[in-house]
Amino acid sequence: MEFIKVTNPVQPHIALIEFNRPKELNALSVPLMSELRNALQDLDADNEVRVIVLTGNEKAFAAGADIKQMADKSAIDMYQIDQFATWDQIKKTKKPIIAAVSGFALGGGCEVAMLCDMIIASETAVFGQPEIKIGVIPGAGGTQRLTKAIGKAKAMEMVLTGKFLSAEEAEKHGLINRVVPVELYLSEAIKLAAQIAALSPIAVKLAKEAVLRSFETHLEEGLIMERKNFYLAFASEDQKEGMAAFIEKRSPNFKGK
Numbered sequence: 739m740e741f742i743k744v745t746n747p748v749q750p751h752i753a754l755i756e757f758n759r760p761k762e763l764n765a766l767s768v769p770l771m772s773e774l775r776n777a778l779q780d781l782d783a784d785n786e787v788r789v790i791v792l793t794g795n796e797k798a799f800a801a802g803a804d805i806k807q808m809a810d811k812s813a814i815d816m817y818q819i820d821q822f823a824t825w826d827q828i829k830k831t832k833k834p835i836i837a838a839v840s841g842f843a844l845g846g847g848c849e850v851a852m853l854c855d856m857i858i859a860s861e862t863a864v865f866g867q868p869e870i871k872i873g874v875i876p877g878a879g880g881t882q883r884l885t886k887a888i889g890k891a892k893a894m895e896m897v898l899t900g901k902f903l904s905a906e907e908a909e910k911h912g913l914i915n916r917v918v919p920v921e922l923y924l925s926e927a928i929k930l931a932a933q934i935a936a937l938s939p940i941a942v943k944l945a946k947e948a949v950l951r952s953f954e955t956h957l958e959e960g961l962i963m964e965r966k967n968f969y970l971a972f973a974s975e976d977q978k979e980g981m982a983a984f985i986e987k988r989s990p991n992f993k994g995k
């Protein structure tokens with residue numbers, strides 16, 4: 739891996755992926771995103787991994803897709819390269835992904851953070867979709883996911899003017915889970931990951947799938963899917979263990995079976 743660093747495990751059952759193009763503020767080049775896709779596929783298939791944390795560095799989570807790589811491309815080049823197809827792996831990953839964001843999360847950087855399941859931000863984090871300032875528009879979900887997260891008025895202003903949202907504002911508008919001091923953003927994300935990693939990994943995946951469905955379907959279909967996933971959880975040993983532990987007044991020991 740040249741453009742990302744994977745630490746597995748960083749703590750029991752938790753894998754950490756770090757973007758590693760610091761000089762370019764972690765601009766999301768095609769090779770970087772291919773590495774991310776491969777790492778996510780590997781970690782999703784690794785039975786020991788239950789939660790993934792994705793981060794950049796203190797100055798930048800990621801400052802967007804790589805503008806220098808795109809600048810001279812034609813529409814047909816862009817269509818053939820179809821760079822965002824590899825980005826789909828983030829939402830296809832069944833295990834929860836927590837973004838630990840400090841500094842710039844702009845353009846594709848903001849879109850990648852929003853593709854994750856939760857966002858823990860440092861107080862220096864800024865979120866934005868500044869594509870309009872370079873003559874384009876968001877291309878990896880910015881107009882859709884940002885609007886769903888913070889509402890039309892705020893999203894429209896950000897997308898049409900390129901205005902940034904501070905971490906504090908992002909928390910106020912529901913884009914992120916919480917803001918913490920800069921020295922804590924990664925440890926806080928890992929702490930949240932550890933909370934989830936202690937639970938039944940099967941139930942966690944079923945729950946994630948059901949929550950995500952709410953963005954993609956109407957209520958009745960989402961409820962059907964939720965109910966099926968609830969019943970499906972009863973196929974796991976973890977369900978027997980979780981309910982027995984409750985009745986026997988002890989802590990459960992979830993095995994992911």
Ligand code: CAA
Pocket residue numbers: 761762763765766801802803804805806807842844845846847849868869872875876877878879880
């Ligand atoms: N692509 C390629 N290189 C980038 C980059 C990007 N998105 N963002 C920053 N860099 C590079 C800069 O070119 C610079 O490289 P050099 O030292 O070789 O000149 C280096 O990273 C450091 O950047 P700056 O000197 O600009 O740092 P700064 O602190 O002065 O400014 C910034 C930081 C405000 C984030 C500024 O770099 C910036 O505006 N970056 C672009 C943000 C942007 O427009 N992102 C959207 C990209 S398009 C997109 O993402 C489409 C999509 O929907 C997926």
